[in-house]
Amino acid sequence: MNATEEFDVCVIGSGAGGGPVAWRLAQAGYRVVVLEKGPWFNEKDFYKDELACCRRRAYFPDAKTEPKMLETREDTEDGDGSWQTRPAHEAGWDLWNGNMVGGATNLMSGHFHRLKPVDFRLRSTFGPIEGANVADWPIAYDDLEPYYALVEREVGISGRVVAHPNQEPRSTPDFPYPPTREHPIAGWIDAAGKSLGYHPIPTPRAILSKPDQGRGGCSYSGYCGSYGCATGAKGSSRAALLNRAVATGRCEVRPHAMSYRLESDSTGKVVAAHYFDREGQKRQVRARLFAVACQAIETSRLLLMSTGPRHPQGLGNNHGQVGRNLIFAGGGSGSGRLSFKKFGEPLREFGTFVNRALQDWYVINDRAFGPRQKGGTIDLVEVHPAPIARAAPLLKEDGRLVWGKPLKRNLENYFRFGRGVKIEAFCDWLPHDDCRVSLDPTLKDKWGLPVARLRVDFHPKNLGVGWYLANKGAEVLKQLGAEEVISYAVGNPPTNLQAGGCRFGRDPKTSVLDPDCRAHDCENLFVTDGSFMPTGGSVPHTWTIYANAFRVADKIMAQLGNTPGNTLGKSQGDPHA
Amino acid sequence: MKRRTFLFQTAGLAAAPTLSLTSLSGCGRPGAQADLPDTVWRTLAAVHAHLFPSEAKAPGAAELDTLGYLKAALDVPGFDPAERAAILRGAEAVEAQAKPRAFTELDEAEREAVLRAVEATESGRAWLEGMLNYLIEALLADPVYGGNPSGVGWRWLDHNPGFPRPPAGKRWFLLKSL
Numbered sequence A: 001m002n003a004t005e006e007f008d009v010c011v012i013g014s015g016a017g018g019g020p021v022a023w024r025l026a027q028a029g030y031r032v033v034v035l036e037k038g039p040w041f042n043e044k045d046f047y048k049d050e051l052a053c054c055r056r057r058a059y060f061p062d063a064k065t066e067p068k069m070l071e072t073r074e075d076t077e078d079g080d081g082s083w084q085t086r087p088a089h090e091a092g093w094d095l096w097n098g099n100m101v102g103g104a105t106n107l108m109s110g111h112f113h114r115l116k117p118v119d120f121r122l123r124s125t126f127g128p129i130e131g132a133n134v135a136d137w138p139i140a141y142d143d144l145e146p147y148y149a150l151v152e153r154e155v156g157i158s159g160r161v162v163a164h165p166n167q168e169p170r171s172t173p174d175f176p177y178p179p180t181r182e183h184p185i186a187g188w189i190d191a192a193g194k195s196l197g198y199h200p201i202p203t204p205r206a207i208l209s210k211p212d213q214g215r216g217g218c219s220y221s222g223y224c225g226s227y228g229c230a231t232g233a234k235g236s237s238r239a240a241l242l243n244r245a246v247a248t249g250r251c252e253v254r255p256h257a258m259s260y261r262l263e264s265d266s267t268g269k270v271v272a273a274h275y276f277d278r279e280g281q282k283r284q285v286r287a288r289l290f291a292v293a294c295q296a297i298e299t300s301r302l303l304l305m306s307t308g309p310r311h312p313q314g315l316g317n318n319h320g321q322v323g324r325n326l327i328f329a330g331g332g333s334g335s336g337r338l339s340f341k342k343f344g345e346p347l348r349e350f351g352t353f354v355n356r357a358l359q360d361w362y363v364i365n366d367r368a369f370g371p372r373q374k375g376g377t378i379d380l381v382e383v384h385p386a387p388i389a390r391a392a393p394l395l396k397e398d399g400r401l402v403w404g405k406p407l408k409r410n411l412e413n414y415f416r417f418g419r420g421v422k423i424e425a426f427c428d429w430l431p432h433d434d435c436r437v438s439l440d441p442t443l444k445d446k447w448g449l450p451v452a453r454l455r456v457d458f459h460p461k462n463l464g465v466g467w468y469l470a471n472k473g474a475e476v477l478k479q480l481g482a483e484e485v486i487s488y489a490v491g492n493p494p495t496n497l498q499a500g501g502c503r504f505g506r507d508p509k510t511s512v513l514d515p516d517c518r519a520h521d522c523e524n525l526f527v528t529d530g531s532f533m534p535t536g537g538s539v540p541h542t543w544t545i546y547a548n549a550f551r552v553a554d555k556i557m558a559q560l561g562n563t564p565g566n567t568l569g570k571s572q573g574d575p576h577a
Numbered sequence B: 001m002k003r004r005t006f007l008f009q010t011a012g013l014a015a016a017p018t019l020s021l022t023s024l025s026g027c028g029r030p031g032a033q034a035d036l037p038d039t040v041w042r043t044l045a046a047v048h049a050h051l052f053p054s055e056a057k058a059p060g061a062a063e064l065d066t067l068g069y070l071k072a073a074l075d076v077p078g079f080d081p082a083e084r085a086a087i088l089r090g091a092e093a094v095e096a097q098a099k100p101r102a103f104t105e106l107d108e109a110e111r112e113a114v115l116r117a118v119e120a121t122e123s124g125r126a127w128l129e130g131m132l133n134y135l136i137e138a139l140l141a142d143p144v145y146g147g148n149p150s151g152v153g154w155r156w157l158d159h160n161p162g163f164p165r166p167p168a169g170k171r172w173f174l175l176k177s178l
């Protein structure tokens, strides 16, 4: 057994948080190993197969042998129901989002937004919120801006800058790749939004609109989110970063490597990552420095499992902060239907994107709604075409099963009617004490490891802002002539948009990581996924996760110092070198 | 502030909902792959034909080969033996409800009455819901899984399946073992 090996950096988890670190360090000449619990799929393993992606979950762990424990409040009409505890899959939740090299970024739909300067100063701008642990970030937008710009080039973001009242500052005038092709619905949204005095903007996408970096351009395959990409156009950590890291010859990716403990020595430093390989054998890898990026819930779990002489409660947890202030993306939702009858042939166009967003209410200044406060983003997207998922709700009506000719007529009416547009409204998921990760005292996974136990509740303010935003989205859909427009706020978290749990800050008593995302109490341990975020912004998180991981990669290099064999700028894997 | 939440809405951003029943996920312990008895298949064929009847302008269970689809699903390595047993029990419950006659001998109205009676029990309802889920999978999943021959279901509903489509060597259970 190769019990010990030396690398400069060991990255655990290969998604949005892991990829940038592996790529930047390998590019700069460091020796990197990436441990990833899932298999190494590539473009030849991704098809438009709803059974594989969604109903049989081929790209996910088995929820029964790798469960999570879930505590939620009973759903009652009028407030605080009592806490209920059961395995998450029994409650119909799957909190795994992609178990493979590249993680969930293989499956994301890649609607990308930056945070805005106000997101870094929420508490000082709007003051504290009762029942929520809102904190300012220890860095400013200007610290992250160069890395947002870097992600546009390195991961590949397609878009077009359009002036609007809440446009964040940019160091470059426009995106490096032109926007992905748009469905005619996009133009109709522009007209409807503008007639209401709003500012619809093209949503940037982490998708190459033309071939580059050895990756194909988007083929407009018709199914993007939840499905892997067969062309390499989608900006997954795998296609965009890890492939290049491996091509340098200095980065080794180990699939099927489930890390279960980071071993620390008597000085408190991490010396080895222990993992189970595919055959269930225990292995370990030694490195000078460790970067954890297992996605928020699993990152907290790994740190809590990693006790050591100087870390009796787990790594980074000497003040009991690991797992606290888990966040998701808060918000509202809704939809409307456009009929072929009314909108004619153009509506039938297949594969192109709706790609529209409104950020007019990123800060809500509406007396009728209350004092000036943080609002959010409204994304307008195509209703996902996955046919079985769309047909399934038609099997029930008023509590009875529907079958026979009535079911067949419902299917015809639904599928042949037209196209759906979905409202996805994002507000801050306010961090609070009842949204956190711990280790379950009894439930174990297939390796005998304690599983993550999640306590999840939402802050009531999320619902207010969620309703406000979703209703604005509905107003636009009605204006453009959509039928059956509905909008509502959502208290349940979107399980695919996780962050927090190891927030960064200056005070070790209230945060896990320092402003560089280094653990306060462990100098060679960094956390580089979305766990660092004290608040999530009113957008989906992934652009920020990528950008911060690139920022932290620079901090890691500064800490490691110059390495022999540093070939920065000469590596064969870097087409930009 | 009302706590009323929307349980069907748990994944954001143009993600495809995953409404699969856990009991149909086919990921249980490897079990006996023995086929179901012929009598059971005859009952299931009649149930499918009733749940999704053939019509001149719209394919039914026969044209969609929903039984072929179900057989292929049962043959997937590792198919949950508990699920297999539940399918068998459901078919038996239908025959018990039809007694003293056989379900296959009943006319349409009688079949409807029997299945509605089965629906009235908790286990019967779960079974029927499972059958309907297999039916819409046979209708709308890729033909590589044994139903929807040459995309007849897609054509009927003007549905565009997107591309690339899965080859036999990359079906979901083969991907899982990569």
Ligand SMILES: Cc1cc2nc3c(=O)[nH]c(=O)nc-3n(C[C@H](O)[C@H](O)[C@H](O)COP(=O)(O)OP(=O)(O)OC[C@H]3O[C@@H](n4cnc5c(N)ncnc54)[C@H](O)[C@@H]3O)c2cc1C
Residues within 6 Å of the ligand: A012, A013, A014, A015, A016, A017, A018, A035, A036, A037, A038, A097, A098, A099, A100, A101, A102, A103, A104, A105, A107, A108, A109, A110, A111, A112, A113, A225, A226, A227, A257, A258, A259, A260, A293, A294, A295, A296, A298, A299, A302, A496, A497, A498, A529, A530, A531, A540, A541, A542, A543, A545, B012, B013, B014, B015, B016
């Ligand atoms: C269907 C879908 C649509 C989405 N759409 C969008 C979108 O439009 N916009 C957006 O901004 N975001 C979107 N997201 C979210 C986005 O994918 C995530 O924010 C992002 O991938 C999170 O990065 P991460 O590094 O935290 O986790 P991941 O990218 O999931 O990477 C974590 C990796 O760690 C591995 N791992 C976990 N535990 C261990 C362990 N113990 N040992 C070894 N490896 C381990 C996992 O297998 C995984 O590969 C979407 C997600 C999904 C699923």
Ligand code: SF4
Residues within 6 Å of the ligand: A207, A208, A217, A218, A219, A220, A221, A222, A223, A224, A225, A227, A228, A229, A230, A231, A232, A233, A234
């Ligand atoms: S080809 Fe385009 S639409 Fe298809 S999965 Fe890739 S990025 Fe998405």
